Amino acid sequence: MQCVSEASQLKHLHRPAVVSHGPIAKTCAARALGVVRTTCTHPGERMAVEDDEIMREFLIESRENLLGLDRDFVALEQNPRDRAILSRIFRCVHTIKGTSGFLNLPGLEKLTHVGETQLSRLRDGEILLDTHATSALLAMVDGVRRVLASLERTGAEGNEDFTAIIAELAKIGRGAAAAAPAPARTPAPEALPEVTPAPAPPAVAKSDRAAAPTPPSAPPARTTADAPAEPTAAPSVADTAIRVDLALLDRVMNLVGELVLARNQILQYGARSSDSGLVNASQRLNLLTTELQACAMKTRMQPIGNVWNRFPRVVRDLSNVCGKAVQLELEGSSTELDRSIIEAIKDPLIHAVRNAIDHGIESAERRALAGKPAQGRLRLRAYHEGGQVNIEVSDDGGGINVEKVRARAIERGLVTGERAARMNERDLLQLIFLPGFSTAESVTHLSGRGVGMDVVKFNIEKVGGTVDIASRFGHGTTLKIKIPLTLAIIPALLVASGGERFAIPQVNLLELVRLEGAASRRGIENLHGTPLYRLRGNLLPLVFLNEVLDLPGPGPHADVVNIVVLQADEQKFGLVVDGISDTEEIVVKPLGKELKQLAVFAGATIMGDGHVALILDVLGIARRSNVLSPTRERVLDERPPAAPGGGVARERMLVFRARGDARMALPLAHVARLEEIAPARVERAAGRDVVQYRGGVLPLIWLVDERSRATRMTREEPLHVVVFTEQGRSVGLVVDEISDVVEEEVRVQAQAQGADLLGIAVLAGRVTDLLDVRRLVERHEPGFFDRRGAAA
Amino acid sequence: MSDALKLCTFVLGDLAFGVEVKHVQEVMRFQPLTRVPLASRTVRGILNLRGQIVTAIDVRARLGLPTLSDAQEPMNVVLRTSDGVVSLLVDEIGDVLEVSAADFERAPETLSVVLRDIVHGVYKLERRLLLLLDVTRAVALKETGDNVPSSLGDAA
Numbered sequence: 001m002q003c004v005s006e007a008s009q010l011k012h013l014h015r016p017a018v019v020s021h022g023p024i025a026k027t028c029a030a031r032a033l034g035v036v037r038t039t040c041t042h043p044g045e046r047m048a049v050e051d052d053e054i055m056r057e058f059l060i061e062s063r064e065n066l067l068g069l070d071r072d073f074v075a076l077e078q079n080p081r082d083r084a085i086l087s088r089i090f091r092c093v094h095t096i097k098g099t100s101g102f103l104n105l106p107g108l109e110k111l112t113h114v115g116e117t118q119l120s121r122l123r124d125g126e127i128l129l130d131t132h133a134t135s136a137l138l139a140m141v142d143g144v145r146r147v148l149a150s151l152e153r154t155g156a157e158g159n160e161d162f163t164a165i166i167a168e169l170a171k172i173g174r175g176a177a178a179a180a181p182a183p184a185r186t187p188a189p190e191a192l193p194e195v196t197p198a199p200a201p202p203a204v205a206k207s208d209r210a211a212a213p214t215p216p217s218a219p220p221a222r223t224t225a226d227a228p229a230e231p232t233a234a235p236s237v238a239d240t241a242i243r244v245d246l247a248l249l250d251r252v253m254n255l256v257g258e259l260v261l262a263r264n265q266i267l268q269y270g271a272r273s274s275d276s277g278l279v280n281a282s283q284r285l286n287l288l289t290t291e292l293q294a295c296a297m298k299t300r301m302q303p304i305g306n307v308w309n310r311f312p313r314v315v316r317d318l319s320n321v322c323g324k325a326v327q328l329e330l331e332g333s334s335t336e337l338d339r340s341i342i343e344a345i346k347d348p349l350i351h352a353v354r355n356a357i358d359h360g361i362e363s364a365e366r367r368a369l370a371g372k373p374a375q376g377r378l379r380l381r382a383y384h385e386g387g388q389v390n391i392e393v394s395d396d397g398g399g400i401n402v403e404k405v406r407a408r409a410i411e412r413g414l415v416t417g418e419r420a421a422r423m424n425e426r427d428l429l430q431l432i433f434l435p436g437f438s439t440a441e442s443v444t445h446l447s448g449r450g451v452g453m454d455v456v457k458f459n460i461e462k463v464g465g466t467v468d469i470a471s472r473f474g475h476g477t478t479l480k481i482k483i484p485l486t487l488a489i490i491p492a493l494l495v496a497s498g499g500e501r502f503a504i505p506q507v508n509l510l511e512l513v514r515l516e517g518a519a520s521r522r523g524i525e526n527l528h529g530t531p532l533y534r535l536r537g538n539l540l541p542l543v544f545l546n547e548v549l550d551l552p553g554p555g556p557h558a559d560v561v562n563i564v565v566l567q568a569d570e571q572k573f574g575l576v577v578d579g580i581s582d583t584e585e586i587v588v589k590p591l592g593k594e595l596k597q598l599a600v601f602a603g604a605t606i607m608g609d610g611h612v613a614l615i616l617d618v619l620g621i622a623r624r625s626n627v628l629s630p631t632r633e634r635v636l637d638e639r640p641p642a643a644p645g646g647g648v649a650r651e652r653m654l655v656f657r658a659r660g661d662a663r664m665a666l667p668l669a670h671v672a673r674l675e676e677i678a679p680a681r682v683e684r685a686a687g688r689d690v691v692q693y694r695g696g697v698l699p700l701i702w703l704v705d706e707r708s709r710a711t712r713m714t715r716e717e718p719l720h721v722v723v724f725t726e727q728g729r730s731v732g733l734v735v736d737e738i739s740d741v742v743e744e745e746v747r748v749q750a751q752a753q754g755a756d757l758l759g760i761a762v763l764a765g766r767v768t769d770l771l772d773v774r775r776l777v778e779r780h781e782p783g784f785f786d787r788r789g790a791a792a
Numbered sequence: 793m794s795d796a797l798k799l800c801t802f803v804l805g806d807l808a809f810g811v812e813v814k815h816v817q818e819v820m821r822f823q824p825l826t827r828v829p830l831a832s833r834t835v836r837g838i839l840n841l842r843g844q845i846v847t848a849i850d851v852r853a854r855l856g857l858p859t860l861s862d863a864q865e866p867m868n869v870v871l872r873t874s875d876g877v878v879s880l881l882v883d884e885i886g887d888v889l890e891v892s893a894a895d896f897e898r899a900p901e902t903l904s905v906v907l908r909d910i911v912h913g914v915y916k917l918e919r920r921l922l923l924l925l926d927v928t929r930a931v932a933l934k935e936t937g938d939n940v941p942s943s944l945g946d947a948a
Binding site for chain 2: 254255257258261498500549550551589590591592593594595598600601603604606610611612613614
């Protein structure tokens with residue numbers, strides 16, 4: 001490369017206002033200065049380094065631009081006269097062309113040059129966009145993408161022949177141009193739209209974003225359009241956002257994790273000290289660290305729109321190939337997720353979308369027969385719920401024929417005919433997630449090779465998520481994915497076994513059962529060597545953590561059994577541990593490569609005292625202990641039959657008997673533990689009943705009527721206590737009997753009569769009072785919710 | 793191999809080892825370890841190195857030497873490898889020595905298999921023989937056969 005030609009290229013690059021904001025332009029400008037200096041002093045090495053740097057920036061920037069392009073093209077096809085979109089596309093291609101000239105990439109330059117020429121004609125209204133033009137331009141974008149991929153891999157352009165694409169591009173507008181009502185040409189094509197404001201597209205007016213004309217250089221990475229058909233103004237990110245290396249963010253996260261540990265130690269010293277200065281400073285440190293931790297987490301968050309950006313294109317291509325008309329709706333694109341999770345759900349989502357178009361949505365003729373509009377609908381929806389992100393992929397297609405599923409599952413030997421006959425609709429749908437299942441009648445090149453939903457499920461579960469499917473035959477299918485917000489910090493239960501501490505991710509946790517004294521000896525039954533526990537009438541297989549991990553047992557004198565009830569896949573099981581300490585937010589750290597193959601551990605975490613604790617992989621434990629058989633036939637008919645979930649959220653409810661014979665329920669999320677407490681342990685303090693509990697005092701609220709309370713206190717039988725904990729404070733609700741845990745849609749059907757009730761709902765087919773725990777607790781323990789953090 | 797090489801040396805029983813300084817991140821006193829159940833017995837545990845979880849490899853176990861008595865705490869030689877950071881537990885840390893390629897010789901065939909497996913060769917120093925550690929082999933667990941955990945099949 002020669003100085004002269006570089007300088008002229010640079011001028012060329014600077015012409016559009018576009019580039020001057022982008023990092024490339026900055027590098028180029030810096031480079032221009034550098035060139036003068038370096039050619040005099042030491043040419044060679046330094047230039048090579050700078051070239052690498054520019055190339056890297058170019059690749060990053062172009063990749064982001066291309067993502068936006070796909071979306072823009074599809075939007076444009078539906079609204080071919082939108083000058084704002086056209087200008088955006090033009091500028092983007094122009095930037096790539098300019099830089100490729102500068103970086104001496106002749107192939108890329110030639111390809112984008114032809115595209116740019118046609119785009120400028122489109123922009124100026126000389127020709128009108130049609131399907132052929134869109135396809136030709138999209139082919140160009142794909143070509144660019146391939147060159148970029150090759151550049152990234154080998155550092156060279158590759159020698160792909162773009163003649164065919166270029167010929168297609170050249171054909172654009174021939175014939176159609178005459179018919180197009182060419183508007184009066186603007187005399188100066190150099191005047192770019194940010195100078196002459198384009199007529200505001202409707203979305204700008206609707207959106208609450210600043211209605212200012214779009215600065216063209218805004219990288220589209222963080223802009224999301226809720227409705228792809230509407231052109232949305234890209235907010236000016238360039239001025240307020242910077243690009244940060246991911247490794248640096250990871251390091252920041254790591255250091256914050258360390259800071260949290262240091263903070264915990266300081267707090268311990270502070271608590272023991274009488275120096276008020278130290279105490280105050282440590283409290284302040286506490287607050288700041290918590291806030292910093294939250295901020296650091298946020299830096300890793302990205303809107304799910306970053307993945308969704310590609311769907312308009314994917315859907316367009318797929319629906320063309322399948323010959324189906326599909327309208328894509330994106331809802332909640334700004335829902336944020338940790339970057340690592342975004343990466344992990346990308347492929348499963350594409351898979352699900354493919355399935356929906358290929359198998360879900362019917363052909364136009366079939367839709368007409370079913371009385372549906374010819375165009376199928378595919379909706380992607382993301383929203384936050386209870387510290388998790390829910391993603392739904394719904395279509396209004398043919399739905400899943402459960403009878404076919406049943407037949408297929410038997411044919412493939414996934415379940416026995418006898419068992420299949422007993423299965424209800426919901427359970428049958430779950431069979432779709434088994435490996436080797438596919439109901440597609442024809443194998444297309446898009447999907448249906450028998451690797452399907454099981455892979456989706458596997459990949460989602462790998463990041464701690466769950467997948468559920470609901471379908472109405474003839475009406476459509478909804479795939480619901482639930483995933484944690486982040487993998488970096490998760491709530492976990494800390495347990496001890498064989499002298500070691502372990503963390504169990506809270507997502508897998510259902511409830512805790514503690515058996516004391518006689519109950520601990522009677523409670524566990526053996527069936528031909530298999531330990532079982534009767535949990536509210538259902539048999540719960542037990543797994544002893546000591547045995548699974550080859551650790552020493554708790555010794556013969558222990559007369560307490562702690563059962564952690566866990567959910568692994570579709571199977572519940574009880575994990576018996578020596579001790580249960582507490583729940584805590586833990587920072588998940590990966591294990592070294594030497595230990596990765598241990599399926600029973602999901603990682604490690606560092607405790608407040610600096611020691612390391614291993615995080616258990618509940619699925620791994622279940623498989624190792626044969627609770628979950630690795631073979632096909634899994635236990636699927638454990639759950640009580642429930643109506644397939646529609647759009648309404650399902651919630652896990654604890655059902656119990658209280659206040660005489662009332663059947664009541666409260667959300668399981670409010671329940672910290674279920675305890676059985678001997679009446680003799682109840683003491684009186686400050687005019688109320690309390691028990692000593694885990695090193696503290698637990699106030700009791702009686703949800704049983706007076707008479708039964710009196711008789712219960714004189715009996716030997718333990719009291720059933722539901723422990724409610726918030727902000728480190730606990731209160732025990734004494735109930736007559738724990739009945740069940742159900743997972744259902746909770747719909748309040750009627751107002752309730754009694755005090756502290758939210759209303760009446762039907763749970764598991766029976767009328768149930770919904771308890772308003774917070775009101776109840778507030779009434780009995782005034783100020784319970786005020787002293788937040790007092791006990792922290 | 794270039795003429796002069798700087799080696800960080802350490803002792804295990806009656807053996808002296810050297811490892812190229814470029815592989816060594818740091819040397820530490822013994823740290824409290826968290827045992828990893830079901831792991832190979834050459835993995836003594838994991839430790840917290842400024843927020844990073846590092847696997848500690850018991851080189852004595854790897855070589856089939858008897859374990860140190862409780863009174864003797866091993867030292868950590870923390871190595872940077874292509875697969876991340878790993879710590880080797882050794883008896884004692886020695887000096888950093890400069891060795892010359894002229895003194896190098898491949899490990900004699902008669903050397904025990906486990907030992908030959910983890911060294912490149914021997915430097916014939918004036919007063920003793922110094923084994924040059926093959927870092928990649930020393931931290932690789934799979935090849936010794938005893939460490940493939942029984943749960944491996946579960947992953948599928």
